[in-house]
Amino acid sequence: MSHGKHKQYVVGVDLGGTKILSAVFDRNLRVLGREKKNTRPELGVDGVIERVAECVNEALASAAVPHTAIAAVGVGVPGMVNQARGVVRIAPNLDWHDLPLVKLLERQLHLPAALINDVQAGTLGVKHLGSGRKLQNFVCMFIGTGIGGGIVLNSELYRGAGGMSGEIGHMVVVPEGGPKCGCGNRGCLESVASRGAIVRRVVTAIEKGRKSLVWDLCDGDTSRVRSRILAEAYREGDKLVRRIIDDACKYIGIGAANLINVINPQAVILGGGLIEALGKQMLPRIRKSAMAHVIGASPERVKIVDSGLGDDANIIGAALVARAMVETRRR
Amino acid sequence: MSHGKHKQYVVGVDLGGTKILSAVFDRNLRVLGREKKNTRPELGVDGVIERVAECVNEALASAAVPHTAIAAVGVGVPGMVNQARGVVRIAPNLDWHDLPLVKLLERQLHLPAALINDVQAGTLGVKHLGSGRKLQNFVCMFIGTGIGGGIVLNSELYRGAGGMSGEIGHMVVVPEGGPKCGCGNRGCLESVASRGAIVRRVVTAIEKGRKSLVWDLCDGDTSRVRSRILAEAYREGDKLVRRIIDDACKYIGIGAANLINVINPQAVILGGGLIEALGKQMLPRIRKSAMAHVIGASPERVKIVDSGLGDDANIIGAALVARAMVETRRR
Numbered sequence: 256m257s258h259g260k261h262k263q264y265v266v267g268v269d270l271g272g273t274k275i276l277s278a279v280f281d282r283n284l285r286v287l288g289r290e291k292k293n294t295r296p297e298l299g300v301d302g303v304i305e306r307v308a309e310c311v312n313e314a315l316a317s318a319a320v321p322h323t324a325i326a327a328v329g330v331g332v333p334g335m336v337n338q339a340r341g342v343v344r345i346a347p348n349l350d351w352h353d354l355p356l357v358k359l360l361e362r363q364l365h366l367p368a369a370l371i372n373d374v375q376a377g378t379l380g381v382k383h384l385g386s387g388r389k390l391q392n393f394v395c396m397f398i399g400t401g402i403g404g405g406i407v408l409n410s411e412l413y414r415g416a417g418g419m420s421g422e423i424g425h426m427v428v429v430p431e432g433g434p435k436c437g438c439g440n441r442g443c444l445e446s447v448a449s450r451g452a453i454v455r456r457v458v459t460a461i462e463k464g465r466k467s468l469v470w471d472l473c474d475g476d477t478s479r480v481r482s483r484i485l486a487e488a489y490r491e492g493d494k495l496v497r498r499i500i501d502d503a504c505k506y507i508g509i510g511a512a513n514l515i516n517v518i519n520p521q522a523v524i525l526g527g528g529l530i531e532a533l534g535k536q537m538l539p540r541i542r543k544s545a546m547a548h549v550i551g552a553s554p555e556r557v558k559i560v561d562s563g564l565g566d567d568a569n570i571i572g573a574a575l576v577a578r579a580m581v582e583t584r585r586r
Numbered sequence: 587m588s589h590g591k592h593k594q595y596v597v598g599v600d601l602g603g604t605k606i607l608s609a610v611f612d613r614n615l616r617v618l619g620r621e622k623k624n625t626r627p628e629l630g631v632d633g634v635i636e637r638v639a640e641c642v643n644e645a646l647a648s649a650a651v652p653h654t655a656i657a658a659v660g661v662g663v664p665g666m667v668n669q670a671r672g673v674v675r676i677a678p679n680l681d682w683h684d685l686p687l688v689k690l691l692e693r694q695l696h697l698p699a700a701l702i703n704d705v706q707a708g709t710l711g712v713k714h715l716g717s718g719r720k721l722q723n724f725v726c727m728f729i730g731t732g733i734g735g736g737i738v739l740n741s742e743l744y745r746g747a748g749g750m751s752g753e754i755g756h757m758v759v760v761p762e763g764g765p766k767c768g769c770g771n772r773g774c775l776e777s778v779a780s781r782g783a784i785v786r787r788v789v790t791a792i793e794k795g796r797k798s799l800v801w802d803l804c805d806g807d808t809s810r811v812r813s814r815i816l817a818e819a820y821r822e823g824d825k826l827v828r829r830i831i832d833d834a835c836k837y838i839g840i841g842a843a844n845l846i847n848v849i850n851p852q853a854v855i856l857g858g859g860l861i862e863a864l865g866k867q868m869l870p871r872i873r874k875s876a877m878a879h880v881i882g883a884s885p886e887r888v889k890i891v892d893s894g895l896g897d898d899a900n901i902i903g904a905a906l907v908a909r910a911m912v913e914t915r916r917r
Contacts, residue, residue, distance in 0.1 A: 391747070392746070392747045404848070406848075406849075408739065408744070413739070414850075415723065415849060415850025415851070416722070416723045416850050416851055416852040416888075417850055417887070418850070419850040419881075419882065419887075420848065420849055420850035421848065421850075422847040422848065422850075422881050423847070423848055425843075425847045425879070425880075425881040426843075426844045426847055426848065427759070427840045427843060427844060427879050428758070428761055429761065430759055430760065430761075430836075430837070430840055438881045438882075440878065440879050440881070442879075443879075443881075505761075506761070509758045509761055512756075512758060513757045513758060513844060513848075514848065516753040516754070516756045516757055517735070517737070517751065517752065517753065517754055517757065517844075517845065517848065517849075518737075518746060518751055518848075518849075519745075519746025519747050519748055519749070519750040519751035519752075519753075520746070520747055521747040547771065548756070548758050548771050548773075548774075549756075550750075550753050550756040550769045550771070550774075551750065551769075556748070556750075557747075
């Protein structure tokens with residue numbers, strides 16, 4: 256395999272609180288090889304960075320691409336980042352604060368690195384290769400541990416006045432007596448409809464004696480319940496899981512309707528772990544709830560679809576940021 | 587008074603379901619004269635258009651500006667308009683459908699006319715002369731008969747994919763068992779926090795026997811209750827009105843928080859009849875509710891302020907549209 260005179264490949268990394276995904280991309284953003292690892296944030300900063308490096312090197316090996324052919328590595332992080340300075344300001348799921356991640360990664364990987372918020376990475380991925388490819392205006396809703404959103408206006412990521420736009424998980428959908436949210440407020444969409452909230456509700460019900468397939472599927476260890484187990488229980492017709500996820504779909508639909516009424520996008524595009532695992536079941540329910548709350552609802556008014564990228568939206572966006580950095584430096 | 591060789595003045599009209607406001611503006615958008623009339627939509631299309639013409643001519647008289655000095659008239663209309671074709675598509679409060687208003691007005695006024703949605707007019711007014719003057723990104727919330735919103739991004743009115751952005755009155759704030767909204771859905775912000783909703787709640791309570799100053803202030807004719815009467819009762823400490831308006835402030839604050847979390851604007855700017863009449867009382871309550879629901883709330887995060895223009899936001903925006911039309915034609 257010839258790699259030309261330029262270092263022509265990039266690596267995209269999706270560094271989540273639970274798992275690390277990495278992939279090697281060619282110039283056309285085709286995946287040449289990939290790897291997946293648990294994050295294990297309990298290992299601390301050095302431990303996690305070592306795992307990221309291993310994950311990148313194993314993806315290179317699986318792609319049969321040498322280290323010397325890589326121009327840069329882009330990393331999507333679940334938190335607030337200062338992209339220009341390469342610093343993670345806050346990443347609650349990793350318990351990181353003001354961490355100079357780019358410097359630490361470059362030291363470990365011997366490759367130029369770039370940072371981006373994971374939701375912004377996913378949104379870029381959807382815009383470049385997913386179902387937002389041909390759209391100028393759309394909103395992404397990523398349903399995972401939390402709920403994040405990305406807004407594309409005039410074909411560009413809209414970041415807001417202070418780079419804090421898209422906090423759609425913190426729209427209020429339960430104004431009275433809603434559950435406490437991780438942000439400290441109450442009744443946020445994330446507090447009733449994220450995978451985290453769904454798991455908490457299911458586990459609480461099981462602990463109170465409710466019967467559910469989830470108990471068998473997790474071998475009695477409820478700390479292991481993730482999207483995959485919820486999806487299996489849902490598809491098997493588990494009543495508890497169905498009720499709680501259908502309820503979440505109602506609220507996600509209300510959130511989608513709010514976004515449609517305010518922003519009037521061409522589409523609302525759903526992604527994230529829970530949609531990846533249960534999109535086929537959840538999407539019709541989300542659409543139905545949204546359409547009951549959109550003003551002037553009609554099929555032409557807006558599309559509500561999945562990202563078309565499965566788990567890959569974030570690594571694609573991270574790869575795009577790596578590529579953009581390389582191109583800026585070459586100029 | 588010399589009017590130069592160009593027709594250098596424009597007229598801005600705010601055509602509401604209840605009243606018509608008009609004003610003559612000089613080149614610097616200073617008001618030279620103004621007039622106000624009841625709309626009386628029951629007179630039908632011809633009757634209303636005649637009243638608009640009278641209102642314009644009386645504003646000219648009060649400004650001592652001759653008809654020949656007017657370059658164009660801009661009209662803000664409470665409904666969906668096709669600006670390019672000069673047609674009002676739907677204006678529910680006037681009961682107008684597909685009305686070629688520009689043609690009818692030009693025939694009556696013998697002046698070029700231009701249309702704009704009233705909320706978009708108000709937003710333009712706030713951007714050019716109000717508290718959005720020095721801001722690049724903000725959201726307006728107009729609280730009147732209904733609740734409308736305008737979004738300014740990168741210093742321009744953001745209209746959305748289909749020109750339907752800013753329907754902030756139809757964000758869902760009461761997800762379970764909310765009141766029916768004029769749009770046909772339930773639990774919309776407009777259905778609990780508009781002046782119309784507040785009046786309905788107050789009148790219903792009075793009809794059920796609740797004591798309120800409003801009964802005296804409207805001389806027992808509840809069809810006459812408007813912002814001014816609500817404001818007087820509120821300031822006098824009327825318990826019923828205080829409870830209902832404070833409740834509305836809570837929901838307006840939730841709506842503002844949703845907009846802040848999603849769009850991350852520099853400011854949320856409040857206007858409309860109810861804010862004009864009761865801003866001093868309502869704004870602190872709206873701010874408090876919003877800040878309880880904004881993620882990462884801090885005084886620097888966002889400003890929540892009034893328009894700084896009182897009732898004039900819409901006529902200023904309408905005048906701007908008239909001026910823009912004239913400038914386009916001169917090129």
